[in-house]
Amino acid sequence: MSTLDAKIPEGPIDKKWTNHKNKINLVNPANKRLIDVIVVGTGLAGGSAAATLAELGYNVKAFAYQDSPRRAHSIAAQGGINAAKNYQGDGDSTYRLFYDTVKGGDYRSREANVYRLAEVSANIIDQCVAQGVPFARDYGGLLDNRSFGGVLVSRTFYAKGQTGQQLLLGAYSAMNRQIARGKIKMYNRHEMLDVVVVDGKARGIIARNLVTGEIERHSAHAVVIASGGYGNVYFLSTNAMGSNASAAWKIHKKGAYFANPCYTQIHPTCIPRSGDYQSKLTLMSESLRNDGRIWVPKNMDDVLAIREGRKKPTDLSEEERDYYLERRYPAFGNLVPRDVASRAAKERCDAGYGVNETGEAVYLDFKSAIERYGKEQAQIHGISNPSKEQILEMGEKVVENKYGNLFQMYEKIVDENPYKTPMKIYPATHYTMGGIWVDYNLMTTIPGCYAIGEANFSDHGANRLGASALMQGLADGYFVLPYTIGDYLSHDIRTGAIPTNTPEFDEAEKAVKDRINFFINNNGTKTVDHFHKRLGKVMWDKVGMARNAQGLNEAMAEIKAIREEFWKDVKVPGKADELNPELEKAGRVADFLELGELFARDALQREESCGGHFREESVELDGEQKGEAKRNDTDFAFVAAWEYKGEPADAVLHKENLEFKDIELKQRSYK
Amino acid sequence: MNLTLQIWRQNGPNDAGRMVEYKVSDISEHMSFLEMMDVLNEELVAKGDDPVAFDHDCREGICGMCSMFINGEAHGPDRGVTTCQLHMRMFNDGDTIYIEPFRAKAFPVIKDLIVDRSSFDRIQHAGGYVSVNTSGNTQDANSLPVPKADADKAFDAATCIGCGACVATCKNSSAMLFVGAKVSQYALLPQGKVEAVERVKNMVHQMDLEGFGNCTNTGACEIECPKGISLSNIARMNREFFVSALAGE
Incomplete structure (x- = not known):
């Protein structure tokens, strides 16, 4: 075990980034033309990085497995993006955003990175507005804000329920401008299958053209991984079907440490699963908790009556409802952070109060908000004695304006009208805070290989606050990486183009081809999805919202067994040199089967509860916080960064100790 | 329910392609269409046959990847959904469902139900952006108020997901709804006006x-x-186009 150097600059926290930018090496514009950078992934982080690096003058090669960069899964982010603009005059500041993010992450993130994130957050909004991103505005023409969980201010900028879409299309438009200029060469329908390391430095990738099956060599002076998170290790998640961990896992196997894999966000408000055929889960934005109230019936009789269809939720009076978040957390109420809200839903459902057939659903109810808005509208329109129907009609209109597309999405999936009856929701895997370990410059432990956005680990600690993923992706891509990568590339101005006819490329390409041929020729009996579903079930049952030592040990053994069976018995139809979605999935699931075991191992090692990682053995036993997660700062205030050594069980743990100089470490309370 | 599927199978761009019949049984009404395809x-995989290739990714109606022409309609019989x-x-129960790719000259078939929509990307390369660099010192976002009505209309246009249903539906394979939406988004915002003519x-x-x-x-x-992109975006694009012609030298 060794300690890791995060290369955090000296000086007071609010000066670190500025000082660092002033000191690092720059590459002059003429020399940038001599340097190539590969960016893998074109979501908010990868798209914004590719566009900005190209604007600066580097030659960028960008890779996406989708048919267009515009389709990366950042597009599905709904609710909003945080920024410390303090447009609402409600006491927001860079420090407060920094503080909320560190606290929300349960004191397991790196202070210096989080401060920098808060510092550049305001620039992101300015940049996006300048690009023509149509954020929501008020009647005065200025930008509007809403609130998200875990904070007491309104700092979230939004574009209805499609904020991620609008921000991604903004980054995509910036990319398009550079593609048109020839500064970005776009490789759509391509998947990175390995990184090539030459003399200890990342110098290229091996990619598969997903249409022709051709294996290609691409070289560059630096490689940026922006491939998102690994939530699909659970099979069911809110991620896209193609979202995968393979790019991140490949660099891990070539020397990049993987940090805190057990920090995974289970999002409280998703549409519950309806059957075994389910292929993915759909999120209902956290922004709905601004106006929605979460409850289950107080009495078991009502629970049973609802499940059997004898009663409807709207039949229950206020007294018969248990607004359990408001009851347990009066200060934050329905806007507690995601990990807290998810565990509270699980607690009620485990106690038997779940409201659907499977007992795994709670209500998210908009009735109070609709009435409140309706009365407000009546007042505005000077209607003195509004009827109940008028109030509901006007209130529903307001709610529709705010969340219309989400309500429509819910109705299409569930076939119930959420304006008239409360939504049913249940937690689902959504985001992974863990990821590739990076230093302050966002460089991994492979020199010249960077990880940005959800693919890295640094900013969200053990739990991410709502509307912070978009902020981090764009901060990394627009405002951080383009500076820090120059420091590294300044040593490469005389290197010249990196050749691809070298033994390192030969070897990497051969390994990729061997693996593909293995799958095609394996002739097993079970499909890729068969194994993926089994992995997902182990992950959800034993490495999900609540974990214990026995379950984690079992999970490690079971995942290993599934992995061994997978390699013996997986069946991949078709050929290597054609469009072959089953082959693509096989490669991704093979990597998930390794990552899953490391994930369980990390969770086993961390004998504390923090953020999204809840160990049943580590709970507050008495006092006001009884039953809440218990963190252990004495023994676990570190980042767990794992070094690959073959089998996941043999991975070596390296620690980066977390120091909190600007924020006092204390129990996270939302009471 | 039990269903008969008539699915377009085409091995590659140069294959002629044909409809092939399949039967599926015990399909739940709560399944999504793509889960039925799964x-x-x-x-098919279990039997050793080649599975039907189709594009899909987010499965929540926002990425624009999925693109099936179902019973003669882009994205099938429901409204406002992918x-x-x-x-x-x-x-x-007992229905026969016809499933084809989005067909257009500018969307060549890659395999089965997957088509090449890179033509949409190239249209965006031609001008679907505001020429502003990432400098970190653009003016404050609130220094330029935008009337709410304009911002809302720009947003509505910008919600286009680029799926190509408009092209597949149009008897002329026209992309004017798609292009009109992007032109409108920028034409309605002060940030986009500078380059509107070009x-x-x-x-x-x-x-x-x-x-x-x-x-x-x-x-x-x-x-x-x-996504309910309005036809008025085409009208706006036509107006913008006339203005650009008049502004020409």
């Missing part, structure tokens, strides 16, 4: 080069658009 594909959001409750000219030019047809105002695209 069931079929799992069965194929991934279409649910089997829209069908009845943008509309360049994007329309590229649209023509790609082989998309013209608009004859049938309005079918608006009806089949999963």
Whole structure:
């Protein structure tokens, strides 16, 4: 075990980034033309990085497995993006955003990175507005804000329920401008299958053209991984079907440490699963908790009556409802952070109060908000004695304006009208805070290989606050990486183009081809999805919202067994040199089967509860916080960064100790 | 329910292609259309047959990847949804369902139900952006108020997911709803006005080069658009185009 150097600059926290930018090496514009950078992934982080690096003058090669960069899964982010603009005059500041993010992450993130994130957050909004991103505005023409969980201010900028879409299309438009200029060469329908390391430095990738099956060599002076998170290790998640961990896992196997894999966000408000055929889960934005109230019936009789269809939720009076978040957390109420809200839903459902057939659903109810808005509208329109129907009609209109597309999405999936009856929701895997370990410059432990956005680990600690993923992706891509990568590339101005006819490329390409041929020729009996579903079930049952030592040990053994069976018995139809979605999935699931075991191992090692990682053995036993997660700062205030050594069980743990100089470490309370 | 599927199978761009019949059984009404396709594909793989290739990714109606022409309609019989959001409750036991790719000259078939929509990207390369660099010192976001009505209309236009349903639906394979939406988004915002004249000219030019047809105002695209992009965006693009012609030297 060794300690890791995060290369955090000296000086007071609010000066670190500025000082660092002033000191690092720059590459002059003429020399940038001599340097190539590969960016893998074109979501908010990868798209914004590719566009900005190209604007600066580097030659960028960008890779996406989708048919267009515009389709990366950042597009599905709904609710909003945080920024410390303090447009609402409600006491927001860079420090407060920094503080909320560190606290929300349960004191397991790196202070210096989080401060920098808060510092550049305001620039992101300015940049996006300048690009023509149509954020929501008020009647005065200025930008509007809403609130998200875990904070007491309104700092979230939004574009209805499609904020991620609008921000991604903004980054995509910036990319398009550079593609048109020839500064970005776009490789759509391509998947990175390995990184090539030459003399200890990342110098290229091996990619598969997903249409022709051709294996290609691409070289560059630096490689940026922006491939998102690994939530699909659970099979069911809110991620896209193609979202995968393979790019991140490949660099891990070539020397990049993987940090805190057990920090995974289970999002409280998703549409519950309806059957075994389910292929993915759909999120209902956290922004709905601004106006929605979460409850289950107080009495078991009502629970049973609802499940059997004898009663409807709207039949229950206020007294018969248990607004359990408001009851347990009066200060934050329905806007507690995601990990807290998810565990509270699980607690009620485990106690038997779940409201659907499977007992795994709670209500998210908009009735109070609709009435409140309706009365407000009546007042505005000077209607003195509004009827109940008028109030509901006007209130529903307001709610529709705010969340219309989400309500429509819910109705299409569930076939119930959420304006008239409360939504049913249940937690689902959504985001992974863990990821590739990076230093302050966002460089991994492979020199010249960077990880940005959800693919890295640094900013969200053990739990991410709502509307912070978009902020981090764009901060990394627009405002951080383009500076820090120059420091590294300044040593490469005389290197010249990196050749691809070298033994390192030969070897990497051969390994990729061997693996593909293995799958095609394996002739097993079970499909890729068969194994993926089994992995997902182990992950959800034993490495999900609540974990214990026995379950984690079992999970490690079971995942290993599934992995061994997978390699013996997986069946991949078709050929290597054609469009072959089953082959693509096989490669991704093979990597998930390794990552899953490391994930369980990390969770086993961390004998504390923090953020999204809840160990049943580590709970507050008495006092006001009884039953809440218990963190252990004495023994676990570190980042767990794992070094690959073959089998996941043999991975070596390296620690980066977390120091909190600007924020006092204390129990996270939302009471 | 039990269903008969007639699915377009085409091995590659140069294969002639044909409809092939499949049967699926025990389909739940709560399944999404693509989950029904997953069931079929799992069965095909288990039998050693080639599964049906189709594009899909987010499965929540926002990425624009899925693109099936179902019973003669882009994204199937429901309104305001993509194929991934279409649910089997829209069908009845015993139905025969016809599934084809989005067909257009500018969308060549890659395999089975997968088509090449890179022509859409190239239209965006021609001008679908505001020329602003990432400097970190652009003016404050609130220094330029935008009337709420304009911001809302720009947003509505910007919600286009680029799926191509409009093209597949149009008897002329016109992309004017798609291009009109992007032109409108920028034309309505002060940030986009600076380059408005050049943008509309360049994007329309590229649209023509790609082989998309013209608009004859049938309005079918608006009806089949999963995001309800309004036909008025085409009218706005035409106005912008006339203005750009008048502004020409």
